[in-house]
Amino acid sequence: MARAYQVISTDDHITEPPGMFDGRLPKRFADRTPKAIEDEDGSAWDLDGQLVHMSGLANAAGEKIEEFSPKGKTYEHMRPGVYDPRERLKDMDLDGVDAQVCFPTLPGGANGTFIELPDKEYALELTRAYNDWLVEEWCAADPERILGLAVLPLWDLPASAAEVRRVAGKGVKGLSLPSAPQSYPGVPAFPDPAWDAVWDAMTETGLPAEVHIATGKKDLGVLQPGVGSPAAVFVHLAPASNMTVVSTLLFSDILLRYPTLKFVSAESGIGWVPYFLERADYTFRKHRFWTGTSTGVPPSELFRQSIYVNYISDKAGIELRHMIGVDNIMIGTDYPHTDTSWPDTQRVIKEQMGDIPDDERYKICAGNAVRVFNLV
Amino acid sequence: MARAYQVISTDDHITEPPGMFDGRLPKRFADRTPKAIEDEDGSAWDLDGQLVHMSGLANAAGEKIEEFSPKGKTYEHMRPGVYDPRERLKDMDLDGVDAQVCFPTLPGGANGTFIELPDKEYALELTRAYNDWLVEEWCAADPERILGLAVLPLWDLPASAAEVRRVAGKGVKGLSLPSAPQSYPGVPAFPDPAWDAVWDAMTETGLPAEVHIATGKKDLGVLQPGVGSPAAVFVHLAPASNMTVVSTLLFSDILLRYPTLKFVSAESGIGWVPYFLERADYTFRKHRFWTGTSTGVPPSELFRQSIYVNYISDKAGIELRHMIGVDNIMIGTDYPHTDTSWPDTQRVIKEQMGDIPDDERYKICAGNAVRVFNLV
Numbered sequence: 001m002a003r004a005y006q007v008i009s010t011d012d013h014i015t016e017p018p019g020m021f022d023g024r025l026p027k028r029f030a031d032r033t034p035k036a037i038e039d040e041d042g043s044a045w046d047l048d049g050q051l052v053h054m055s056g057l058a059n060a061a062g063e064k065i066e067e068f069s070p071k072g073k074t075y076e077h078m079r080p081g082v083y084d085p086r087e088r089l090k091d092m093d094l095d096g097v098d099a100q101v102c103f104p105t106l107p108g109g110a111n112g113t114f115i116e117l118p119d120k121e122y123a124l125e126l127t128r129a130y131n132d133w134l135v136e137e138w139c140a141a142d143p144e145r146i147l148g149l150a151v152l153p154l155w156d157l158p159a160s161a162a163e164v165r166r167v168a169g170k171g172v173k174g175l176s177l178p179s180a181p182q183s184y185p186g187v188p189a190f191p192d193p194a195w196d197a198v199w200d201a202m203t204e205t206g207l208p209a210e211v212h213i214a215t216g217k218k219d220l221g222v223l224q225p226g227v228g229s230p231a232a233v234f235v236h237l238a239p240a241s242n243m244t245v246v247s248t249l250l251f252s253d254i255l256l257r258y259p260t261l262k263f264v265s266a267e268s269g270i271g272w273v274p275y276f277l278e279r280a281d282y283t284f285r286k287h288r289f290w291t292g293t294s295t296g297v298p299p300s301e302l303f304r305q306s307i308y309v310n311y312i313s314d315k316a317g318i319e320l321r322h323m324i325g326v327d328n329i330m331i332g333t334d335y336p337h338t339d340t341s342w343p344d345t346q347r348v349i350k351e352q353m354g355d356i357p358d359d360e361r362y363k364i365c366a367g368n369a370v371r372v373f374n375l376v
Numbered sequence: 377m378a379r380a381y382q383v384i385s386t387d388d389h390i391t392e393p394p395g396m397f398d399g400r401l402p403k404r405f406a407d408r409t410p411k412a413i414e415d416e417d418g419s420a421w422d423l424d425g426q427l428v429h430m431s432g433l434a435n436a437a438g439e440k441i442e443e444f445s446p447k448g449k450t451y452e453h454m455r456p457g458v459y460d461p462r463e464r465l466k467d468m469d470l471d472g473v474d475a476q477v478c479f480p481t482l483p484g485g486a487n488g489t490f491i492e493l494p495d496k497e498y499a500l501e502l503t504r505a506y507n508d509w510l511v512e513e514w515c516a517a518d519p520e521r522i523l524g525l526a527v528l529p530l531w532d533l534p535a536s537a538a539e540v541r542r543v544a545g546k547g548v549k550g551l552s553l554p555s556a557p558q559s560y561p562g563v564p565a566f567p568d569p570a571w572d573a574v575w576d577a578m579t580e581t582g583l584p585a586e587v588h589i590a591t592g593k594k595d596l597g598v599l600q601p602g603v604g605s606p607a608a609v610f611v612h613l614a615p616a617s618n619m620t621v622v623s624t625l626l627f628s629d630i631l632l633r634y635p636t637l638k639f640v641s642a643e644s645g646i647g648w649v650p651y652f653l654e655r656a657d658y659t660f661r662k663h664r665f666w667t668g669t670s671t672g673v674p675p676s677e678l679f680r681q682s683i684y685v686n687y688i689s690d691k692a693g694i695e696l697r698h699m700i701g702v703d704n705i706m707i708g709t710d711y712p713h714t715d716t717s718w719p720d721t722q723r724v725i726k727e728q729m730g731d732i733p734d735d736e737r738y739k740i741c742a743g744n745a746v747r748v749f750n751l752v
Contacts, residue, residue: 057666068666182604189604228558228565229620230627231667236659236675237623240616240648244605247613251606271651272616274692279645282689283612286714290433290444291607299612313658316650316699323692338662 003144005098006362007345008369010210010310011266011332012100013109014138015059016045017083018075024129029122034106042072045106048122052113058105059083061091061336068338082336085141092145096346097333098366101147101373102138103176103212103266104130110178110215111151115187124153127163135170147373149176149210155186157194161201168205173373174264175202175209179245180216190245191252199258208262208308208372213242242268243276246307250280250299251291255306262372264308267332267339270317273309273324304328308372312341318352321360329364330372379520381474382738383721384745386586386686387642387708388476389485390514391435392421393459394451400505405498410482418448421482424498428489434481435459437467437712444714458712461517468521472722473709474742477523477749478514479552479588479642480506486554486591487527491563500529504539511546523749525552525586531562533570537577544581549749550640551578551585555621556592566621567628575634584638584684584748589618618644619652622683626656626675631682638748640684643708643715646693649685649700680704684748688717694728697736705740706748 018036025033035046044053056069059082075083081091092100107114107130114130117123134148150167152160152175164175182189202209242265249255249263280299287293295302303325310330311317321329331349334340341348353361370376394412401409411422420429432445435458451459457467468476483490483506490506493499510524526543528536528551540551558565578585618641625631625639656675663669671678679701686706687693697705707725710716717724729737746752 065662066665068663070666191606192604228568229624230567230669232627232659232663232669233620233623235663235667236627236652236656237619239655240619240651243613243616244609247609248605251608251612269651269655271654272648275616275645275647275651275690276612278647278690278692279615280612283608286441287444287608287611289442290446290714291611293606293608314651314654316654316696320692320696338666 003098003375005366005370005375007097007349008099008101008330008366008375009097009333009335009345010101010264010330010369011212011312012102012335013058013105013337014102015054015078015082015336016104016106020133020137021126021129024132025125029125032122034126036075038074043074044072047106047113048117048119052106054105057338059336060338061340061342079336085138085146089142089145091335091342095333095335095343099145099147099369099375100333100335101149101174101210101369103149103210104134104151106130107151108215109212110176111154112178112184112215112217114151115154115184116217120153120155124156124159127151127153128166131163131167131170131172135167135172139171143171147173149174151176152198154178154181154184157197161197164198164201164205164207168207172207173375175207176215177209177211178215179211179213179242183216190248190254195254199254199261203258203260206260206374208264210264210266211242211245212266213268214238239267239269240272243272246276246303247280249307250302251293251295253294255302256295256297259305261306262308263306264310264330264372266310267312267334268309269314270309270311270324270329271314271320273317274320277303277323308368312339313348313352315352318356321356321364326360326363327368330369331365379474379751381742381746381751383473383725384475384477384706384742384751385473385709385711385721386477386640386706386745387588387688388478388711389434389481389713390478391430391454391459391712392480392482396509396513397502397505400508401501405501408498410502412451414450419450420448423482423489424493424495428482430481433714435712436714437716437718455712461514461522465518465521467711467718471709471711471717471719475521475523475745475751476709476711477525477550477586477745479525479586480510480527482506483527484591485588486552487530488554488560488591488593490527491530491560492593496529496531499531500535503527503529504542507539507543507546507548511543511548515547519547523549525550527552528574530554530557530560533573537573540574540577540581540583544583548583549751551583552591553585553587554591555587555589555618559592566624566630571630575630575637579634579636582636582750584640586640586642587618587621588642589644590614615643615645616648619648622652622679623656625683626678627669627671629670631678632671632673635681637682638684639682640686640706640748642686643688643710644685645690646685646687646700646705647690647696649693650696653679653699684744688715689724689728691728694732697732697740702736702739703744706745707741
């Protein structure tokens with residue numbers, strides 16, 4: 001019998017533990033296995049000679065807001081739930097969360113760090129090793145509660161399609177795709193027909209893709225507040241920057257040609273969606289001729305068919321849920337980033353959804369994720 | 377007795393008529409007076425040897441949606457209300473609009489084209505000549521009904537402050553400032569203290585500033601859909617791109633130090649504002665320490681004090697008006713651009729505001745503009 005999920009968070013993050021790649025690369029790359037090191041800037045990964053530091057903002061669960069800092073820390077100064085899946089389960093229990101969908105960190109939120117490595121054979125093996133570790137170590141702590149998102153070698157879309165099929169066979173529940181794929185060298189934008197290989201593989205396997213905010217190398221959204229703007233502007237606007245990628249999906253013909261594809265816009269918030277859909281349909285109505293829009297149907301229809309949006313805290317969005325689509329909303333706890341609702345997720349749910357009908361709250365807190373991630 | 381305005385549009389555009397600069401430049405620049413010319417791409421201005429063409433999308437009033445095209449046209453193929461203020465008044469009558477606030481086109485929406493001219497003395501004289509023409513010719517057709525926005529020589533902020541005082545003395549009702557000033561060479565971002573000269577002049581004269589979407593040279597908002605994205609993505613997201621500049625104002629200390637300044641976010645739509653303010657306050661609450669936010673008060677308070685937002689058609693926004701602030705919303709008809717509500721503005725008002733209380737509808741349609749533009 002299927003597990004009775006009550007709360008599924010569809011936006012959380014893994015801080016990969018030391019040793020995760022040990023023994024996972026083919027012999028010819030064994031001496032280039034990434035290693036965790038420590039220096040004055042905290043823990044980092046030695047990735048083929050390049051030091052990849054971890055931001056202190058990405059493992060802040062449990063800290064007071066006065067302590068948040070981008071300055072890195074070593075593993076011993078992080079909460080164990082950040083990097084240890086068994087400890088993660090305990091933190092989820094504290095927060096009343098039945099299941100989490102987890103994004104990678106070292107490979108980049110959507111494999112961007114690996115995509116940019118010059119040695120593509122090496123990058124491909126790292127990508128596969130990450131996905132193997134995800135299933136065999138991270139999710140293995142409790143495969144019904146810790147759901148992983150696989151990453152893809154996007155510089156080679158046929159190889160990416162093959163990896164989709166491979167990870168589906170291993171039991172992965174979804175994929176992480178970047179918010180601006182065309183910002184990486186050699187990766188085309190989503191509307192490019194070269195992506196059809198991946199859309200075919202997703203259709204065949206039924207795997208959904210999450211698209212997390214700010215996972216373009218140079219994100220093409222509202223993420224460039226510009227020289228001289230306050231630092232808080234980035235934090236304020238990063239979620240809504242996913243408007244760009246969602247609009248791109250709605251105004252290209254991908255969702256018409258592949259009607260069973262499912263995309264989750266992760267950490268984007270939801271309160272802007274009613275405006276966004278109204279403006280999308282207005283744009284379609286008034287501008288479809290000169291812009292050569294080929295979808296033939298209002299973008300809001302394609303949204304309700306194929307797009308899901310998740311949020312951490314969004315009172316306006318919950319009030320407007322019927323203008324979004326109650327079947328298209330999910331929650332995310334963003335553990336262990338600074339914006340996380342942990343350990344107060346139950347309070348947030350009660351405050352923002354305490355007075356909405358039970359069936360609607362269930363869909364948003366769990367039911368929609370059960371359907372999209374095929375948890376039945 | 378003051379005019380009893382019922383409908384004031386705070387977002388409209390001038391297509392400057394041929395000859396507008398004739399006799400307006402000092403003698404030393406007389407032979408470099410910009411001239412309207414025609415070629416196979418329609419009408420254009422010869423600006424010191426550089427041809428500045430007009431997009432057909434910017435003078436589309438009266439066209440069917442199937443006819444919209446960026447391809448330029450000559451004046452004789454434009455509706456006369458586009459470039460002739462007396463004809464404009466007739467078109468306003470057809471649309472039930474009492475007054476319009478007009479942006480420039482040839483100088484750029486916020487003077488960007490003139491700012492980029494290498495000869496700064498020449499650019500300064502063009503800027504002043506434009507402002508003189510605006511008052512003496514364009515608005516003169518009916519100064520109570522056609523309200524102009526002056527432009528500033530922003531490469532020199534003390535000179536800009538002097539121009540604010542000069543145009544205020546001539547009866548100009550407001551200023552047009554760019555959505556991304558720092559995208560122009562030699563112009564700092566709004567939080568830079570060099571802008572204090574302009575804020576001082578605005579405070580002293582009581583002139584508000586409108587900030588129109590997409591008036592950065594390379595806008596730093598959602599305006600970069602990226603290679604390979606459908607053309608409609610730009611049209612869809614251009615309005616919400618003003619999130620970036622409004623966020624910048626809310627998270628810098630300008631509005632604390634100059635509490636009587638007024639900024640109108642033009643053509644940005646309003647339906648995203650409830651989400652935007654909730655997220656701004658969440659950002660302030662959780663991230664003010666590490667981001668060094670110095671405002672001391674939640675951004676939503678500064679918004680309600682100093683920011684106004686206008687829209688063409690925005691059902692979601694009107695439903696959510698109390699989450700925005702009924703005192704902070706205005707309408708715009710965007711005449712004569714493709715998105716214009718002309719000649720159906722009365723229908724749009726009735727459809728979207730037919731069932732809201734009269735006093736709220738009055739504020740949105742006219743009262744807030746009367747107050748902000750000092751029309752009493």
